[in-house]
Amino acid sequence: MTQQSHTTGTRERLLQVASELFAEKGYAGVSISEITGNAEANKAAVNYHFGSKEKLYQEAWRHAHERITEQIPPDGGVSEDRPPEQRLRGRIHSGLQRAMHGDAIEFRIMRNEMANPTGLLHQVIEDTIGPLRKATQNILAELLGPKATDMDIQLCELCVVSPWLHFKHHKHATKHKGLAPVIDEDMLEPVADHFTAYALAGIRQIRERIESNTDSGDSNSRSKA
């Protein structure tokens, strides 16, 4: 009931509330009034602490990304010296865990930005997600063998990565059930197993296709086009 029962600073509260609301409604769907209202701050506080709504949006993404990265490492706890099958399973496990974790704020902001690009997060996302993608692609290059082209790798990356991008957090999934099945958190391991088994079988099949089709001498594989 007292006027200052805030355990954290205004800036932090704004970041937290903003990232949640941006994840839920997208950039254009959230107003500064709504953010400051839920954060129990004044309307002008956004422009004081961040300069503009756009900067707040970028900072909110960075905030959410850093928070989830320090909680869930992208390699799934599988070190570099393990065989590629285990490392792939680590990536899948990590991605799935991130998609199912808490409110999955980082994930949902990114999905919003992919579906409806404001362009404001383009650079920030590319800087942070780029290395993760590269790591996954390196694993796939190992699994697909030396004859795999960049296109082969990218297509397999898409098949491996896209399933967990469609996962919604339980709370939202029940609201209006979408494409992805609703899953408890204790289902993480079996689902990760499912995705991994599926992916490894698919990748192995693609490798067979590559190596049976490209028997002849024209070894223009690994081309950039």
Next chain:
Amino acid sequence: MTQQSHTTGTRERLLQVASELFAEKGYAGVSISEITGNAEANKAAVNYHFGSKEKLYQEAWRHAHERITEQIPPDGGVSEDRPPEQRLRGRIHSGLQRAMHGDAIEFRIMRNEMANPTGLLHQVIEDTIGPLRKATQNILAELLGPKATDMDIQLCELCVVSPWLHFKHHKHATKHKGLAPVIDEDMLEPVADHFTAYALAGIRQIRERIESNTDSGDSNSRSKA
């Protein structure tokens, strides 16, 4: 230069422009003024023809969906009596073709709605996409065998369907290159082959897992939970 050089009615023009803009910027990101401006119509025309912006949004989705459905059949031209492998390839081919077709308006509106739900399209999308999902699930049920649970089927559906949901139209993909690789339209067949081979291998692997793990007598498979 004349004042009436419109080859089509105002209502049609509004639907066309609105669906394109909604696909590009999402519901909240598009204003009525922008729509009527690009459609060379008066601001009040939206409320006259559709009653509100919300109704226009729903009609624009229905418009885009009907247009694409009559152009690209969801079964990929593979009839019901073919083996499930071919029917699955038909579904993948159709989905991929829809994702790559023209501006992929229907697709991008749906992606926007999935990432950032307004709730306005919920019923319309479920009515139209529901039967398509059911058909795919039936194919997967055949391929996975009688011991597959609903969860098995849904997880495989997610793995099969999600890759093409991330495809962007070439024009947008080049703007700021996202997760999906940029692909020409003449690559449709090889990419469909890739996805199909990958998917069938994955599904076969999952079936083996199911049938080797559930050897015992407790046949509570196909449970609804």
Next chain:
DNA sequence: ATATGTTTTAAACGATCGTTTAAAACTGGA
């Protein structure tokens, strides 16, 4: 207690939002 620098606040800014209104323009049949 006074001064200094930081943070918060209320109020107002111009702009744009979705919608409404009523008159103007257009249409095709009597």
Next chain:
DNA sequence: TCCAGTTTTAAACGATCGTTTAAAACATAT
């Protein structure tokens, strides 16, 4: 030509948007 019905238009509505301003409240060191 006149008229009923449909479609289009300009103007204005209240509401909310993101931002700015300047004063109030707060914190801290001398």
